[in-house]
Amino acid sequence: GENVGLHLPTLSVQEGDNSIINCAYSNSASDYFIWYKQESGKGPQFIIDIRSNMDKRQGQRVTVLLNKTVKHLSLQIAATQPGDSAVYFCAENMENSGYSTLTFGKGTMLLVSP
Amino acid sequence: DSGVTQTPKHLITATGQRVTLRCSPRSGDLSVYWYQQSLDQGLQFLIQYYNGEERAKGNILERFSAQQFPDLHSELNLSSLELGDSALYFCASSVRDSYNSPLHFGNGTRLTVT
Numbered sequence: 001g002e003n004v005g006l007h008l009p010t011l012s013v014q015e016g017d018n019s020i021i022n023c024a025y026s027n028s029a030s031d032y033f034i035w036y037k038q039e040s041g042k043g044p045q046f047i048i049d050i051r052s053n054m055d056k057r058q059g060q061r062v063t064v065l066l067n068k069t070v071k072h073l074s075l076q077i078a079a080t081q082p083g084d085s086a087v088y089f090c091a092e093n094m095e096n097s098g099y100s101t102l103t104f105g106k107g108t109m110l111l112v113s114p
Numbered sequence: 115d116s117g118v119t120q121t122p123k124h125l126i127t128a129t130g131q132r133v134t135l136r137c138s139p140r141s142g143d144l145s146v147y148w149y150q151q152s153l154d155q156g157l158q159f160l161i162q163y164y165n166g167e168e169r170a171k172g173n174i175l176e177r178f179s180a181q182q183f184p185d186l187h188s189e190l191n192l193s194s195l196e197l198g199d200s201a202l203y204f205c206a207s208s209v210r211d212s213y214n215s216p217l218h219f220g221n222g223t224r225l226t227v228t
């Protein structure tokens with residue numbers, strides 16, 4: 001895949017397990033966070049977002065947790081399916097020289113075996 | 115399908131050449147962003163346009179330029195190409211001009227410089 005050269009951290013799970021993907025962000029002033037999923041040959045796909053005034057947000061089979069104290073974000077996927085296999089990126093919105101930029105983490109590869 | 119269309123999907127060209135990548139944002143989105151994804155650098159922000167005007171610049175080389183047209187489609191021009199420019203180039207769009215709304219990505223243009 002496109003991200004092999006990055007030596008991505010990899011999480012391997014069995015189908016039906018719950019998955020937790022972690023992300024440490026860099027800027028304590030970041031106020032908006034997004035999780036993206038990228039399958040091979042495709043662009044990043046929006047999964048879920050969270051604003052800094054929240055510490056938890058739930059979607060369909062996914063939950064994002066935000067711990068601002070330690071600058072940590074996690075994505076929990078319930079009942080993981082083979083179709084969830086992809087690279088997952090967290091992104092943070094930070095101010096930079098007067099404008100906002102969305103900065104992506106390096107990504108985590110999730111491998112789901114049947 | 116994100117609604118963001120990028121053409122071409124693949125581009126192979128020689129060093130020193132110039133190419134143009136095209137992006138059509140989702141219907142109703144006014145902001146267009148360009149990102150570069152390489153094996154060793156992850157997703158890097160290049161440039162953002164909002165309603166035809168440049169809004170923010172990231173790690174974009176002087177050999178690269180972009181514009182957004184009145185119909186809101188955008189083009190990224192890469193000139194004097196070098197081997198190191200080989201990468202995936204993604205366009206994303208959003209409704210607003212800030213990063214406090216999700217970006218929706220196209221499936222990218224894979225550029226190979228030989």
